[in-house]
Amino acid sequence: MIAVTREDLIKKAYRFGYFVGYKGHTEWVSWVAKKKEEIYRKAEDLGIYEEVKTAYRKGLQDGKERRMREITQGLKKLEDEILPEKSRKLGAETVKEKVEIEEEFLQFLKTPKIVEPPEILALTKALDVPQMFSHPKMLGREE
Numbered sequence: 001m002i003a004v005t006r007e008d009l010i011k012k013a014y015r016f017g018y019f020v021g022y023k024g025h026t027e028w029v030s031w032v033a034k035k036k037e038e039i040y041r042k043a044e045d046l047g048i049y050e051e052v053k054t055a056y057r058k059g060l061q062d063g064k065e066r067r068m069r070e071i072t073q074g075l076k077k078l079e080d081e082i083l084p085e086k087s088r089k090l091g092a093e094t095v096k097e098k099v100e101i102e103e104e105f106l107q108f109l110k111t112p113k114i115v116e117p118p119e120i121l122a123l124t125k126a127l128d129v130p131q132m133f134s135h136p137k138m139l140g141r142e143e
Helices: 006-023 030-046 049-073 094-110 118-125
Strands: none
Touching: 006 030, 006 049, 006 094, 030 049, 030 094
16 A cells, blocks of 8 residues: 555645546545545545645635636537547446546546646645754754
């Protein structure tokens, strides 16, 4: 199991929220709820639940706003322009759909179209150890 840093988890929460909002997925759908719960569980373990929750909500809102902006401007791109076209058949199995959607999310994370806003980056700075707890520079020890 790969250890997740606090900063990475906040960014992941923001990006997942952005994905859900931009794609118009419903939060109570099983795969979305499970993924969100997984992120929140890791956040509780790291003691940053509120920061992660804020990042997810901000991402969700930003994704929805971008989607609406593109629709309003008439610039909504077709799915095959953003991601490689997948063969989707009617009546496909739920497991196959879940795998396809998770693959879509992984592809979405690789796109350079998501840039975290300053508020999300500020949340990661709040996790840094305050300078007052560092060793005094006049004693000659630098880190």
